[in-house]
Amino acid sequence: MSPEKPQELKKNGLAIFWEEFSRSNFTVIFLAIFTGIFLGGVLVAATTPEVYDAFKVSFFSGIGKAFTTAINTYGALITGAIGNPQKIQAAFASGDALLIRRAINPFFESLVQTTPYIFAGLSVALGFRVGLFNIGAEGQIYIGALTGVWAGYAIPGLPPIIHIPVAMLCGALGGALWGFVPGLLKAKTGAHEVITTIMMNYIAFRLSDWLLKGPMADPNEVTPKTPWILPSAELPQLFEAPIRFHIGFFIALLVAFLVYLLLFKTTWGMELRMVGSNTNAAQYAGINVTSRTVIAMVLAGGLAGLAGANEVLGINHRLIPAFSSGYGFDSIALALLGKSHPLGVVLSALLFGFLRNGARSMQLTVGVPTDIVSILQALILAFIAAPAIIRTIYRLKTPNQNEDIVSLRSWKG
Amino acid sequence: MAPVLELRGITKRFPGVLANDHINLTVEKGEIHALLGENGAGKTTLMNILYGLYHPDEGEILVNGNITAIKSPIDAIKAGIGMVHQHFMLVPVFTVTENVMLGEEFTKYGGVLDRAKAAQKVQEISDKYNLNIDPNAFIKDMPVGLQQRVEIIKLLFREANILIMDEPTAVLTPQEVIELFKIMQTLIDQGKSIIFITHKLGEVLESAKKITVIRGGKVVGSTDPKTATMNELANMMVGREVSLEVDKEIQKTGEIVLEVRDLKVLDPRGGVAVDEINFEVRAGEVLGIAGVQGNGQTELVRSLTGLLPAIDGTVLLSGQDITHSNPRQITELGTAHIPEDRQKDGLVLGLPISDNLVLNTYYLKPYSNGIWLDQKVIIETGEKLVKSFDIRTPSVFTPASSLSGGNQQKIIVAREFSRPIKLLIASQPTRGLDVGSIEYIHNRLLAKRDEGCAVLLVSTELDEVMQLSDRIAVLYRGKIISILDAKTASKEQLGLLMAGIIGETEKVSR
Numbered sequence: 001m002s003p004e005k006p007q008e009l010k011k012n013g014l015a016i017f018w019e020e021f022s023r024s025n026f027t028v029i030f031l032a033i034f035t036g037i038f039l040g041g042v043l044v045a046a047t048t049p050e051v052y053d054a055f056k057v058s059f060f061s062g063i064g065k066a067f068t069t070a071i072n073t074y075g076a077l078i079t080g081a082i083g084n085p086q087k088i089q090a091a092f093a094s095g096d097a098l099l100i101r102r103a104i105n106p107f108f109e110s111l112v113q114t115t116p117y118i119f120a121g122l123s124v125a126l127g128f129r130v131g132l133f134n135i136g137a138e139g140q141i142y143i144g145a146l147t148g149v150w151a152g153y154a155i156p157g158l159p160p161i162i163h164i165p166v167a168m169l170c171g172a173l174g175g176a177l178w179g180f181v182p183g184l185l186k187a188k189t190g191a192h193e194v195i196t197t198i199m200m201n202y203i204a205f206r207l208s209d210w211l212l213k214g215p216m217a218d219p220n221e222v223t224p225k226t227p228w229i230l231p232s233a234e235l236p237q238l239f240e241a242p243i244r245f246h247i248g249f250f251i252a253l254l255v256a257f258l259v260y261l262l263l264f265k266t267t268w269g270m271e272l273r274m275v276g277s278n279t280n281a282a283q284y285a286g287i288n289v290t291s292r293t294v295i296a297m298v299l300a301g302g303l304a305g306l307a308g309a310n311e312v313l314g315i316n317h318r319l320i321p322a323f324s325s326g327y328g329f330d331s332i333a334l335a336l337l338g339k340s341h342p343l344g345v346v347l348s349a350l351l352f353g354f355l356r357n358g359a360r361s362m363q364l365t366v367g368v369p370t371d372i373v374s375i376l377q378a379l380i381l382a383f384i385a386a387p388a389i390i391r392t393i394y395r396l397k398t399p400n401q402n403e404d405i406v407s408l409r410s411w412k413g
Numbered sequence: 414m415a416p417v418l419e420l421r422g423i424t425k426r427f428p429g430v431l432a433n434d435h436i437n438l439t440v441e442k443g444e445i446h447a448l449l450g451e452n453g454a455g456k457t458t459l460m461n462i463l464y465g466l467y468h469p470d471e472g473e474i475l476v477n478g479n480i481t482a483i484k485s486p487i488d489a490i491k492a493g494i495g496m497v498h499q500h501f502m503l504v505p506v507f508t509v510t511e512n513v514m515l516g517e518e519f520t521k522y523g524g525v526l527d528r529a530k531a532a533q534k535v536q537e538i539s540d541k542y543n544l545n546i547d548p549n550a551f552i553k554d555m556p557v558g559l560q561q562r563v564e565i566i567k568l569l570f571r572e573a574n575i576l577i578m579d580e581p582t583a584v585l586t587p588q589e590v591i592e593l594f595k596i597m598q599t600l601i602d603q604g605k606s607i608i609f610i611t612h613k614l615g616e617v618l619e620s621a622k623k624i625t626v627i628r629g630g631k632v633v634g635s636t637d638p639k640t641a642t643m644n645e646l647a648n649m650m651v652g653r654e655v656s657l658e659v660d661k662e663i664q665k666t667g668e669i670v671l672e673v674r675d676l677k678v679l680d681p682r683g684g685v686a687v688d689e690i691n692f693e694v695r696a697g698e699v700l701g702i703a704g705v706q707g708n709g710q711t712e713l714v715r716s717l718t719g720l721l722p723a724i725d726g727t728v729l730l731s732g733q734d735i736t737h738s739n740p741r742q743i744t745e746l747g748t749a750h751i752p753e754d755r756q757k758d759g760l761v762l763g764l765p766i767s768d769n770l771v772l773n774t775y776y777l778k779p780y781s782n783g784i785w786l787d788q789k790v791i792i793e794t795g796e797k798l799v800k801s802f803d804i805r806t807p808s809v810f811t812p813a814s815s816l817s818g819g820n821q822q823k824i825i826v827a828r829e830f831s832r833p834i835k836l837l838i839a840s841q842p843t844r845g846l847d848v849g850s851i852e853y854i855h856n857r858l859l860a861k862r863d864e865g866c867a868v869l870l871v872s873t874e875l876d877e878v879m880q881l882s883d884r885i886a887v888l889y890r891g892k893i894i895s896i897l898d899a900k901t902a903s904k905e906q907l908g909l910l911m912a913g914i915i916g917e918t919e920k921v922s923r
Contacts, residue, residue, distance in 0.1 A: 266784055267776045270768065277763040283720055284750070284758045285773040286741025 029337065031390050032383035033351070040376045041070030044368055073368050080361030081354040082107045101243050106357065108245035112315065114353025116141070116324075118252035119307035120331035121338060121345040122259050123175075123300045128340040129263060130296035131276040136182060136197025137304040138328025139204030140175035144305025146208055147174030149312040149319040150216065152229030163232040168251070168309050175305015176298045178204060183297025187290040193297065201328075212321055226319040235314035248314040253346065255306065260342040262299075272296055304328060333381040352377065415478025417442045417606045418463075418494075418575050423472035425458055432458040434630040435472070440575065445597055445607045447621035447638075449614075451650055451847030455630040456610055460577055463608075464496050465489040476575075495573030497564045499580045505553035509546055509563050510535050513570050538569045542599050557705075558589035562596065569605075576600065577608045582616055586705045587875060587908035594620045612650075612848065614643045615876075628652055651849050661859060666883070667696030668731075670836050670867035671717070676726035678709075678716040686712035688891035689726065696835070699859075699868040701882030701899065705911050706873045709891035711753060714840045714871055718750045719743045730836060744773050749829035753840035753871070755818075759825045762814035766806055767795030769813045770828050802827035803853070819850030826857055837861055840871045855881060875907060889913045 045051050045066035055062030083106040091103035120137045127134035148171030151163075158166065182196035211217075212224035235246040263269040274282040275292045282289055307327060312319050334352050338344025359373040383390050390396065418440040425433040433455050440446045450456045461467045463474065465483040473480050476492045483489050489496075503512050510532040519527040519534075535548040544562045552560060561581060568576055578597075582590045597607055597620060611617060617624055618638045625635045626649045634649050647655045671694040678687035686709045694700045704710060715721035717728060719740040728736045735743050744750070752758035760769050771780050771791055779790045795809035804823045806816055813821055822842070829837070839858060843851040858881060862868050872878050878885055882899045887910040895910050 265786055265788070267781045267786055268784075270775050270786060273764070274761050274772070278757075278761045280758045281761045281772065284718075284740060284752060286739065286744055288739075 027396065028387045028390050029339075029384060031394055031396075032380050032387075035383055035390065035393065036376050036380035037074070039379050040372060041074065042066075043375060044073045044372060045069045073362060073366055073372070076362040076365045076368075077355070077358040077373075079358075080106055080365070081110050081358030097240075101239060101241075105243050106361065108239070108243045110350075110354040110357040111249050112244050112246070112353075113357045114349050115248045115252045115314070116307040116311055116327045117331060117334055117349035117352050118249075118256055118346055119310060120304050120327050121334040121349050122256055122342060123303035123307070124331050124335035125338060125340040125342065125345050126259060126263070126272075126303060127296060127300045128335055129276045130272045130292065131279070132183075132186075132293065132296055132300070133194050134179070134197055134297070134300045134304075135194055135332065136178065136200045136301070136328070137307075137331050138324060138326070139197070139201035140178040140301045140304035141308035141311075141324050141328050142204040142208045143178045144171035144175035144308030145312045145319055145323065146211060146216070146308070147171055147305070148309025149226050149229060152233035152313055153227045153318075155233075156230060158232055160232045160234075160236075163230070164235060164313070167229070167233045167313055168306060171309020171313075172302040172305045175308065176302035178305070179297040179299070179301020180294065183294040183301075186297070187293050208319070209321060212319065216319070218318070224321055228318045229313065233313055234317060235310070237314075244315055246314040248310040251306075251310070252349075255303070256342040256346050259303070263342070268295075304331075307331075330377065333377055336381060337384055415475070416440060417477060418608075419475040419478075420459075420463070421473050421475065423459065423462060423469045423474075425455075425462060425467060425469050431630050433462070433469070436627070436630075436632055438625055438632070440606050440608060441623075442606055443601045443604055444622040445601055445609055445620055447609045447611065447617040447624045448627065449611065449617055449624055449646060449650060450627035451612065451849065454627045454650075454847075456627055457579075458630075459627070460496070460579065460608070460610065463489065463494060464577065490571050490573065493572060493574035494577065495568030495571060495575070496577040497561065497568065497579065497581060499583060501560050501564055503552045503560060503563060506551065508549050508551055509566070510548045512552060512563060513548075513567050517571060534570065535566060538566050542569070542596065542603065544596060556589075557584050558586070558592060561585070561593065565596070565600075574604075575606045575608065577610070579610045580612075581609070582611065582613060584706060586911050587904065588912050590616070613876075614646050617646065618643065626650055647848055651847075655848055655852055661881075666698040667865060669693045670696050670731055671869060672727075672729040672732075673717070674727045674729070676713075676716065676723055676728060678712045678721055678723050680712055686891050687716060687723075690888075690891070690893045692886055692893060692896065694836070694867040694869050696867050697862060697865045698883040699862050699870055699881050701878035701885045702869065702871040702888050702893075703875055703878045703885055703907055703911060704873065704888035708888050710840065710871045710873070710888060712891075713888070714750075714753065714838055717743075717838060717869070718748065741773070747833060747835040749832070749834040749837045751822075751825055751829060751837070751839040751842045753844070755821055755825055760813045760821060763812055765795075765810045766799065766804065766813055766816070766824060767792050767809040769824050770795045770798050770809075770831075772828060774828075774832060798827040798831055802830075819846045822846060822850065822854065826854060830857060830861065834861075834866060837866050837868045838871075839868065841873065842870070843872075843874070843877060851877075875904065875911070879904065879907070887911055 048069050051062060051066045051069055054065035083104055088103040091099040120141060123137045123140065124134050148167050151167040151170035155163065155166065178200055182193045182200055185191040185196050186193045209224070212226060216226045218225050218227040235248050237244060237246045239245060263273060271282070271287050271292055274285060274287060275289050279289055308324070311323065316323060330352060334348045335345060337348040337351070355373045355376060359370040362368055363370050416439045420436060420438040423433050423436045424431070436455070436459060448456050448459070458467060462469050463483065465485045465488050468484065474483055475481065476494070481492050483492060483494070504515070507515070510528055513535050514531040519531045521527040532548040535546070538544070539546040539548070544566060546559065546562055546566060552563065555563070565576070581593060585593060601607060609617070609621060618641065621638050623635065624638055624641065624646070626633050626646065628650060633652070636646070673690060673692050675689045675691060676687055677685065677689050680686035688709070690713070692700065702710060702713070712721055716723050719735070719738050719742070723736055726736070727734060730743070730746055730748065733746065735746065756762060761772065768775070768791070771794065774780060775786065775791070776783070780787055780794070792809055798804070799806060799809055802823050804816070804820050804827065806820060813824060816824070837858070842858065843854050846854070858868060858870070870878065870881055879899060879902070884896055885899050885902055885907065886893045886896045887907060889911065890913065894913070894915055897906070
């Protein structure tokens with residue numbers, strides 16, 4: 001193309017800023033979240049009977065009521081997620097330690113919810129980087145929780161400094177095994193990992209049901225549960241009750257950093273990313289694509305397994321049926337939102353964790369069901385997945401380069 | 414009489430780029446008008462405007478003297494403008510008639526396809542323009558040259574008067590090119606007009622009635638093919654002096670570097686793609702493999718570089734058996750490979766240039782210590798190579814995807830030539846590149862030969878093979894049907910061999 005750029009000279013600083021801003025992915029993400037929240041608000045208003053009553057009075061009172069309903073709902077969501085500033089202030093003024101802990105608990109509880117999201121999100125993101133669609137994070141979480149909890153109660157006599165890493169590692173190995181099977185099937189037979197990981201999920205769910213009723217059941221309990229893990233395997237909590245915040249959050253951050261180093265600073269990571277973005281070129285460069293596929297699935301499984309182990313060792317201290325409630329599936333959305341980058345995963349895990357925690361108290365205080373958060377996540381994800389919508393709504397410029405970091409070779413066959 | 418097509422002051426801006434700058438172009442009835450320009454000169458943008466895919470920011474299009482708004486390809490077809498794309502848009506399992514009527518079906522009894530009527534019209538068109546096409550033949554059974562004629566029939570069926578042909582000769586054998594020029598002549602004799610887009614100078618001089626050269630989005634000149642010379646046109650296209658002739662020193666060849674014995678390779682569908690071929694390449698010589706695309710070149714190169722397993726035969730590299738070695742082992746033994754499809758095989762487009770420059774050496778010292786990549790060294794190496802190989806890029810961190818084809822190819826050349834090699838396998842090294850880049854890559858390639866490197870050049874561009882090679886092997890349906898000395902081989906002789914016609918002399922010499 002011609003090197004002349006006549007019209008760029010006329011632009012002032014603001015216009016150039018807007019152009020740069022328009023083209024970056026972060027804008028799309030930010031606007032997707034914003035639009036999702038806005039539409040969520042519309043939805044909340046549209047499902048509240050009082051709003052319709054107000055519309056019967058007059059149009060403006062209807063709009064006003066809709067607006068206040070949405071604001072109140074999100075207000076409750078936010079205070080549920082980070083705590084009520086007035087309460088926090090009052091608690092600190094009173095100086096009562098328990099009151100203070102209660103007031104600041106929502107914030108730390110959100111971080112507790114964030115932790116498994118980070119692990120599971122890293123699992124899916126790592127898969128994406130290598131061009132694999134790991135739907136199996138949920139199953140890998142279950143297996144990680146099973147192996148982690150087993151190591152927690154069945155290995156006595158270890159000091160915490162050894163027992164905790166051993167139990168976490170067992171969780172990772174369990175998840176890794178659950179990732180290894182689809183990886184091997186893909187490499188050896190070409191079986192599509194989307195199908196096989198979904199199958200592995202069901203095997204994991206039923207396997208855990210059986211183990212909880214049979215071999216791993218606590219004989220002193222009527223309902224299916226495992227025994228309590230030994231105190232030496234519990235991830236230390238940093239505050240007293242009711243705050244459940246434990247060191248798992250920092251382990252998650254550390255693991256995110258390690259995944260970052262692996263992907264972007266090591267030869268292995270370079271190979272994985274090459275396989276992920278261009279299989280043909282990776283072969284040309286002499287990389288064994290088959291083995292890298294297996295390794296990637298093992299690592300992804302291991303990361304999801306850590307999510308499971310983290311939950312049982314840090315929060316529940318035993319394994320009960322249906323404990324994960326969709327962390328693995330949410331993490332697919334989360335990894336997309338975070339553009340499959342460890343930092344992006346941490347940030348979107350924080351968003352998801354805060355939303356999830358805030359939703360509970362929102363349901364209690366204003367009576368809006370927690371499902372609204374699922375709708376919010378779905379809307380945000382839809383806008384991320386189809387950036388054209390956001391670009392059209394906000395009249396953004398089309399990006400100047402390939403915006404898809406995530407290229408799913410598996411979709412193409 | 415008004416010209417059949419006139420473009421006045423066509424201007425098209427893309428963010429930061431002026432793709433077309435007040436282009437004026439006049440096409441008279443019954444002329445072949447060649448549009449010549451390097452890649453990125455704005456030819457494609459201009460034709461896309463004419464075909465209704467882009468809208469010009471300024472300027473107007475006149476068809477038969479009337480201002481015509483062309484907002485979509487449908488408008489273009491209505492105005493009598495048709496386009497033969499470089500990549501054919503045909504359904505292989507349909508017959509000629511079915512392909513032609515697709516989108517403009519004749520029907521009877523209110524909805525039933527009337528193939529007979531359409532076939533009759535196809536036959537009429539074929540007869541009128543001497544196209545020699547059977548309306549009931551299946552596309553999949555036809556050679557490329559005939560498929561192209563079906564594309565032309567598609568336009569004539571829709572009563573196009575102005576035919577845009579985008580690089581029509583790229584996929585043809587020399588004989589088929591001659592046939593195509595005959596057909597083009599018939600078309601203009603019958604009153605059609607043709608816009609012929611190409612970068613092959615010889616063909617332009619041979620066929621066109623008028624030549625317009627575009628550079629940097631502007632018309633830089635119009636000439637008459639009767640008076641213009643190849644060098645003049647090349648200089649006009651590039652905007653500086655270009656030497657079309659490659660100076661090649663006579664060189665003494667050394668020992669055998671690559672030896673291929675009875676090599677047999679299957680294509681992915683299980684057909685025999687490379688059929689027991691034998692050849693050797695010596696140090697300091699270029700062995701050119703000529704042939705029409707799809708005669709086993711891809712499989713041959715993939716097999717030699719370890720990407721496709723051979724089912725029979727042996728490949729020796731300096732006496733060492735590499736028949737079943739993997740790509741990394743072959744690379745480490747000193748083989749460089751310029752792959753046929755640079756975007757598919759040669760580059761990871763999403764990764765920065767610096768990473769692409771160490772795509773097959775990243776795991777070696779000094780780029781890594783086995784575990785950790787040394788980004789500093791990788792970036793320094795990248796900057797050094799960008800400079801010495803003249804890769805035009807804002808920085809080494811730019812993803813390879815945002816560079817032009819020529820600069821992408823330079824990344825590959827830089828990567829492969831900057832490490833010690835004794836064998837260079839170059840497959841279509843200049844495909845889709847502009848004259849300037851072609852000149853550059855040819856010179857680099859010959860420099861390697863002069864250094865004593867054995868070069869296997871696989872190209873479907875006969876001119877390229879003839880210019881660069883010391884010996885020329887012709888590949889036809891997976892077999893090498895002849896190996897000729899480049900000094901004595903003629904274009905006609907090679908053209909016949911490429912079409913599978915073995916003359917008496919060759920038969921005897923084998």
